[in-house]
Amino acid sequence: ETQRVTFLRGLPKLLQDTKSPLCSQRVMRERVLPRLCGALLFPTLYGVAVPIIINILKKDKVSDPMHFQAKLWPALKPLFTAKEIPIEVVILFLKELDLLVGLAPATETQAVLLPFLLRCLELQEPTILNE
Numbered sequence: 001e002t003q004r005v006t007f008l009r010g011l012p013k014l015l016q017d018t019k020s021p022l023c024s025q026r027v028m029r030e031r032v033l034p035r036l037c038g039a040l041l042f043p044t045l046y047g048v049a050v051p052i053i054i055n056i057l058k059k060d061k062v063s064d065p066m067h068f069q070a071k072l073w074p075a076l077k078p079l080f081t082a083k084e085i086p087i088e089v090v091i092l093f094l095k096e097l098d099l100l101v102g103l104a105p106a107t108e109t110q111a112v113l114l115p116f117l118l119r120c121l122e123l124q125e126p127t128i129l130n131e
Helices: 002-016 025-039 043-058 065-081 087-095 097-103 106-122
Strands: none
Touching: 002 025, 002 043, 025 043, 025 065, 043 065, 043 087, 043 097, 065 087, 065 097, 065 106, 087 097, 087 106, 097 106
16 A cells, blocks of 8 residues: 555656656556556545546646546546545645536536535535635
8 A cells, every 4th residue: 555655656757757658648548547547446545646647637638528538537436425535635626627527528517526516615624615
């Protein structure tokens, strides 16, 4: 478990290095993102894996709505209803809601993202309400 966390903490540096073979769009799309989504099976890795996934999704031409919905959304979707999730991940989801709405299917936006947003507003957590 600690090895996974250590690896994931070092991964953003590898992904920023333009000489790294991990930087190609195809490798990020077909190799890195699926493995990161696999890491979401472990709740202790949410806080490390989700920010990397979001950063990769923000890169140009790495994913599109069709790819996101088929390959990534099934792994991300349970996080929006998870009982225990780090507050940093919730805040990141709120900050990147526009990105997620643009990639997720419209039906999922209404069924998953909108209720998530409403639950966040009900929490009365100052750090969430500031977002």
